[in-house]
Amino acid sequence: MCSFCNHTSTCEGFNSLIVPYKLAPQQLVGVVGLEIHAQINSNTKLFSGSSVRFSAPPNSLVSFFDASLPGTLPVLNKRCVEAAVMTGLALNCSINRKSLFDRKHYFYADLPSGYQITQQRQPIAVDGTLTYSLLGGKKRSQVIRKTVNIKQIQLEQDSGKSLHDDLRSQTLIDLNRAGVGLMELVMEPDMSCGEEAAAAVRELQLILQALGTCQGNMSEGQMRVDANVSVHKPGEPLGIRAEVKNINSVRCLARAIDYEIQRQIEVLQRGQTVQNETRAYDSKSGETIPMRDKEGLQDYRFMPEPNLPPLIVYEDNASLPTGIDARQAVVVQKIREGLPELPGVKRDRLVQTYGILPEHSFTLVNEDGLVEYFEAVLKVTKKEPRKVIGWVTNELLGHLKEKDMSVSHSPISPSALAELLELQETGHISSSAAKQVFQEMWRSPGKPASQIIQEQDLGLVSDAARLHSICQKVVDSHPNEVHAIRNGNKKVLNKLMGLVQKETKGRADPVLVMAILQEKTS
């Protein structure tokens, strides 16, 4: 028995006791490296012609190859290769002109061949970067840009699914997913907390969706994120990592990582060591729990896949060797030319072109179809983009979120919103009346703003005599406020303005009311 740490026999625990003892625990910081499996958006699997569909009847999308019948051979799906190259280019990777396939052996019931075809020795793309942004500062309106390095992107097969039937104590196998093309993106351990990892993954999701290479839905398993987490003191070697799996949303990812960092800090503070293990995140308790030990490193018995030749991609058409059909070849230059506008570039363009705030550009780009909606409104109204943005990101998006609706299902079309904003801009209605009209437009899809204004008598009240009398009443009944204004506190005028608007149900002409109030309080 070791006198330091109660370990029996040879004491591995000795170091674990001494090392943390010397550490100043408060200086320990988290280190995070992500491995992301992204299902490639393709009609067919990576090495077979079976269809790829989510929620099809079990085992209805399985070819002989997917079920590993002897004698069947893999045929590489060109679409999957192009998707990986496109993703690599969008993430500033070098594309390997020659990459190789390997067999990685596991024994799981949902992997009938006993191995996964992956790219271990030479993956298709290496050495990339992902730039993501966080909103920081007091009001969370300051954009902080960060970059995480991408070690590699490899093509590999997905496994099938094991479904556990607890009632009958049996496990059922569904091979629909077996052989679906995956891109595994391996990031360097460059991040330090859950918020950073969540922002990076959200950015990656947007990039993959813009490229169309993966649908990126984490809850449907199209994108699966494993978080490798360790803690250390800055400047010292990295600590032992635990790998957290079972994370099915970006929010859970952030929570799981922050929980794990804190747990490891506490382990060290207690004088123990962090285990190199795989842990699962339990979203109900918000905790990570041990799944399996990684200490006795699994031997995957990697070997070259004998049934697939090296994967060759070409830089441009000029570099195609004679005899190669250009339609069969994967040409990097062609894919590079077809890259769409990426989310980061789109946000910068929106800020520069329309003068909107960076945080608004995030909201626009985060919501599928919202940028297009915003730009469609701007085409029809003369109202300044900076004034339109609030209507789109607060009013419209708020209503959509409340009903869990997508932008494409909005009952208010961009041109209908533009008409409403135009009526406000040209002084036909006040801003608060415009909000009432918006509510009504939401309730009665297709009814034009002008008709609602007429029916509900929401037009601007510019009758000077009437406004004079309302303003007089407000001024007379608020002597303290008037006194403050006369003493130079002009902000109080807004309070009086609010009271006048209350009297007129938000319809009073604000310019006229302000002029009258200023005159009466001068």
Ligand SMILES: Nc1ncnc2c1ncn2[C@@H]1O[C@H](COP(=O)(O)OP(=O)(O)OP(=O)(O)O)[C@@H](O)[C@H]1O
């Ligand atoms: N000390 C560390 N702390 C946090 N993350 C780390 C640390 N060391 C490595 N990582 C991260 O762990 C991941 C290692 O992934 P990789 O695919 O190379 O190996 P693996 O996890 O052993 O294999 P598998 O694909 O079978 O899970 C990378 O994302 C890397 O950034």
Ligand SMILES: [Mg+2]
């Ligand atoms: Mg791993």
Ligand SMILES: [Mg+2]
């Ligand atoms: Mg890995």
